Amino acid sequence: MQTTRWRWLTVLALMVGVLAAAGCGDDEEDTGAAETTATTPTRTFPAGTTMARLQQAGTITIGVKFDVPPFGFKNPRSDELEGFDVDLGRRIAADLGVRPRFIEAVSDNRIPFLKDGTADLILSTMTITAERDEEIDFSEPYFIARGRVLVKDDSDITGVDDLAGKKVCTALGSTYEETLKREAPRADLRLVDSYSECLELIQNGAVEAVSTDDVILTGMIIQDDSLKLVGEPLTTEPYGAGIKEGDDAFRRFVSDVVQAWKRDGGWAEAYQKWVGQYTDEQQDPPTMTLAEALKLN
Amino acid sequence: MGALFEVLTENFDQLARGFWVTLRLVGASFAIALVVGTVVAALRIAPSAWLRRLGGVYVETFRNIPLLVLLFISFAGLRRAGVPISNWTAGIGSLGLYTAAYVAEVLRSGVFAVSKGQVEAALSLGFSHNETLRRIVLPQAFRTVIAPLGSITIAMIKNSAIVGVSLLALPDLLKEARIVQSRTFETDETFFWAAVGYLLITAAATIAFRALERRFAIRR
Amino acid sequence: MTYLFDPDNWEWLITANNARFILEGFLVNLQIAVIAMVFSLAVGLALALARVSRMPWLRVAGGAWVDLWRNLPLIFIILYLALALPERWRDAYEDAAPEFLPDVLQTGRVFAALLALVLYNSAVIAEIMRAGILSLDRGQGEAAAALGFTPWQRMRLVILPQGLRRMVPATVSQLITLNKDTTLVSIIAIQEVMRHGRIVTGFNFFGGVQAPVLQVFVFIGLLFVATNLALSRLSRRLEIREQRRTGTTLKPVSGLEDQVTTAQAR
Numbered sequence: 059m060q061t062t063r064w065r066w067l068t069v070l071a072l073m074v075g076v077l078a079a080a081g082c083g084d085d086e087e088d089t090g091a092a093e094t095t096a097t098t099p100t101r102t103f104p105a106g107t108t109m110a111r112l113q114q115a116g117t118i119t120i121g122v123k124f125d126v127p128p129f130g131f132k133n134p135r136s137d138e139l140e141g142f143d144v145d146l147g148r149r150i151a152a153d154l155g156v157r158p159r160f161i162e163a164v165s166d167n168r169i170p171f172l173k174d175g176t177a178d179l180i181l182s183t184m185t186i187t188a189e190r191d192e193e194i195d196f197s198e199p200y201f202i203a204r205g206r207v208l209v210k211d212d213s214d215i216t217g218v219d220d221l222a223g224k225k226v227c228t229a230l231g232s233t234y235e236e237t238l239k240r241e242a243p244r245a246d247l248r249l250v251d252s253y254s255e256c257l258e259l260i261q262n263g264a265v266e267a268v269s270t271d272d273v274i275l276t277g278m279i280i281q282d283d284s285l286k287l288v289g290e291p292l293t294t295e296p297y298g299a300g301i302k303e304g305d306d307a308f309r310r311f312v313s314d315v316v317q318a319w320k321r322d323g324g325w326a327e328a329y330q331k332w333v334g335q336y337t338d339e340q341q342d343p344p345t346m347t348l349a350e351a352l353k354l355n
Numbered sequence: 356m357g358a359l360f361e362v363l364t365e366n367f368d369q370l371a372r373g374f375w376v377t378l379r380l381v382g383a384s385f386a387i388a389l390v391v392g393t394v395v396a397a398l399r400i401a402p403s404a405w406l407r408r409l410g411g412v413y414v415e416t417f418r419n420i421p422l423l424v425l426l427f428i429s430f431a432g433l434r435r436a437g438v439p440i441s442n443w444t445a446g447i448g449s450l451g452l453y454t455a456a457y458v459a460e461v462l463r464s465g466v467f468a469v470s471k472g473q474v475e476a477a478l479s480l481g482f483s484h485n486e487t488l489r490r491i492v493l494p495q496a497f498r499t500v501i502a503p504l505g506s507i508t509i510a511m512i513k514n515s516a517i518v519g520v521s522l523l524a525l526p527d528l529l530k531e532a533r534i535v536q537s538r539t540f541e542t543d544e545t546f547f548w549a550a551v552g553y554l555l556i557t558a559a560a561t562i563a564f565r566a567l568e569r570r571f572a573i574r575r
Numbered sequence: 576m577t578y579l580f581d582p583d584n585w586e587w588l589i590t591a592n593n594a595r596f597i598l599e600g601f602l603v604n605l606q607i608a609v610i611a612m613v614f615s616l617a618v619g620l621a622l623a624l625a626r627v628s629r630m631p632w633l634r635v636a637g638g639a640w641v642d643l644w645r646n647l648p649l650i651f652i653i654l655y656l657a658l659a660l661p662e663r664w665r666d667a668y669e670d671a672a673p674e675f676l677p678d679v680l681q682t683g684r685v686f687a688a689l690l691a692l693v694l695y696n697s698a699v700i701a702e703i704m705r706a707g708i709l710s711l712d713r714g715q716g717e718a719a720a721a722l723g724f725t726p727w728q729r730m731r732l733v734i735l736p737q738g739l740r741r742m743v744p745a746t747v748s749q750l751i752t753l754n755k756d757t758t759l760v761s762i763i764a765i766q767e768v769m770r771h772g773r774i775v776t777g778f779n780f781f782g783g784v785q786a787p788v789l790q791v792f793v794f795i796g797l798l799f800v801a802t803n804l805a806l807s808r809l810s811r812r813l814e815i816r817e818q819r820r821t822g823t824t825l826k827p828v829s830g831l832e833d834q835v836t837t838a839q840a841r
Contacts, residue, residue, distance in 0.1 A: 124774075125773070125774065132774060161682065164764055166533070166537055167658070167764070169540075174661065174662035174665065176662070176665060230533060230534060231537035235534070248442075248524040249530070250522055250524050251520075251762065255522040255524075258776075259431075263434060264434060264441075264442060415800070416800060418807075419751065419800040419802075419803035419804055419807070420755070420796045421754075421756075421796075422755070423758045423759065423761070423769060424758060424769070424792055424795055424799065425796070427769075427772075427792040428793060431788040431792075432787075432788050432789030433789070435787055435789055436579065509646070513647070513649065514648070515648075516648035516650045516651055517759065520654075520759075520762050529648070529650065529651055533654065542659050543659060546651070550647060553646075553647060553648060554646055554647070
């Protein structure tokens with residue numbers, strides 16, 4: 059009986075050892091967030107505000123997409139997160155004087171993450187809608203995307219009216235569920251967890267169309283140029299940063315950073331780097347206000 | 356309390372659709388699992404070593420691979436390789452073939468429970484190996500393992516939820532519940548009803564198998 | 576068929592960091608499985624003791640608890656907890672998570688996954704342990720009572736050591752199921768092997784070798800088959816050894832998915 063006890067203990071010790079050894083060698087994490095703090099002197103904020111709390115903690119947790127180029131995606135070679143949303147996130151963190159820590163926020167859990175505090179901020183291609191505004195708060199719009207339909211080059215679908223009876227993919231929890239039910243009620247909707255799955259499905263022929271924001275679709279075209287956009291824009295999708303409901307001070311802070319970013323050329327630089335160079339389109343920083351965006355959607 | 360029933364009445368159609376899809380998924384997979392499982396069990400006790408090994412490879416592969424990986428391979432993987440498999444086929448195929456491995460194992464142990472004397476008698480009477488299997492051994496084997504088959508079925512019902520969650524995008528009960536939740540944000544209420552749905556199905560299966568056991572089981 | 580074995584389609588395995596990236600993800604799965612198992616053993620033991628206790632309300636409550644968690648789909652429990660877990664609990668976990676764990680396992684979401692796995696798995700372990708305890712000859716318990724052991728001493732010194740030893744093979748089998756179940760946590764966006772696999776297949780944003788879905792997931796499948804096969808061999812060897820030692824075979828516990836049934840032809 060003594061030997062049994064020792065055997066159990068050694069097994070337990072071995073398992074703990076395995077965990078420890080694995081932990082030691084494994085410095086990479088799902089955030090790619092070993093960022094060095096900005097050395098510029100930072101503002102101080104009134105005690106009790108979220109900004110002060112974040113400065114105290116030294117990091118801000120930002121929910122971004124991990125698999126939606128060019129707005130938020132993880133480069134497996136560098137293990138870094140990159141994209142338009144990520145750049146804005148870094149800018150907000152820098153202005154706050156803290157390190158950004160990125161976590162993955164898929165369409166389904168963006169709002170729950172804000173509500174329960176898992177994330178301090180959401181920059182995850184999130185459209186400002188009146189319905190969402192009841193659950194969380196938004197900053198001023200930082201990008202205007204438009205809803206489009208993506209099909210294969212050889213498809214005979216020319217727009218949303220041709221989608222009746224066709225299999226169309228979009229993400230669970232996104233605004234397109236409702237949009238498609240309205241615009242193409244007889245389409246066969248396939249809802250998945252993330253847009254990378256939609257890309258997989260259209261590439262292997264399981265669905266015939268994908269519908270979501272044009273920039274996300276452009277990201278897919280960049281990865282696979284046998285796809286194309288068709289039809290008129292379905293919707294206007296102003297993106298806003300997501301903030302916990304009721305936190306007015308933080309919301310104002312983030313909106314201020316967004317406006318400054320638009321004014322001082324940061325927006326233009328990010329746009330060119332992530333969208334402009336692929337689409338050859340020119341766009342100016344959006345002037346739409348939050349109030350206008352809420353009326354729209 | 357009001358919210359609980361409100362969620363059900365307002366979304367009943369959607370949740371009921373999901374429930375129905377889950378039932379069909381479970382039914383079709385069960386049929387596949389029984390048929391394929393029987394074949395594989397027969398392979399495992401075949402006279403030819405080659406066939407036995409084939410059966411063994413099947414069982415070891417499908418028991419040790421996660422269902423989610425299998426779903427990716429059977430749907431996305433095959434489609435990329437040029438096989439135009441539908442998400443429905445991939446779903447019932449994966450769940451069915453996965454469960455078949457367990458059915459085969461359980462049947463095999465049932466086969467061993469059939470007394471050797473019967474097999475010898477049958478063979479000496481001129482029955483072929485296959486006939487012996489079909490008429491004497493397998494029927495009794497099935498009757499011996501009704502209880503474990505019930506457990507396997509319950510496990511399969513639970514695994515059906517994995518199919519809905521994968522990129523096959525089949526609108527089963529769990530999927531519809533998630534859709535309703537993402538729209539209404541009534542998490543506890545929606546998941547409560549989904550749980551009720553699954554428990555109904557597993558309870559029905561348990562009762563069915565217990566009835567089968569009372570009627571058909573051979574005790575050893 | 577030729578698509579499967581075409582060497583071009585396997586080129587991704589040796590380029591960039593792909594293979595290592597996937598293996599790192601696999602390691603996360605293994606770690607989650609081990610952590611969940613350790614806690615499941617502790618909780619499962621408590622549940623099993625409740626189920627064999629002499630107080631009827633404890634037996635009934637324990638039985639109801641075990642039945643509940645064993646009949647719900649695990650993915651259901653994971654999704655529900657991921658959505659419904661209160662912020663305080665998540666924060667508490669993040670504070671309490673020891674530093675030697677990789678960062679992936681220190682996020683609050685992993686707590687939801689682990690909690691789900693433990694709730695489910697401990698119920699199964701409880702059943703295994705109960706079977707082990709009940710399989711003991713009643714004479715043992717009675718002899719111990721005759722010798723003046725208190726019920727607690729009886730449990731601790733006589734029944735548990737023997738009963739628990741008998742269920743080691745079944746527990747190792749359950750580890751196989753747990754291993755497979757860890758892939759489900761990919762649904763709540765935890766960066767383990769399935770996620771890493773999808774990143775590798777999706778990713779040619781900057782050009783480079785496109786990893787085909789079929790090959791990547793066949794590779795991941797092989798990783799699991801190899802690991803689980805080793806575990807099932809271990810389980811079988813343990814079971815045979817236990818049989819030789821005590822001459823008893825533990826009857827298969829009802830409802831377990833991955834029991835290594837050694838078909839006995841007596």
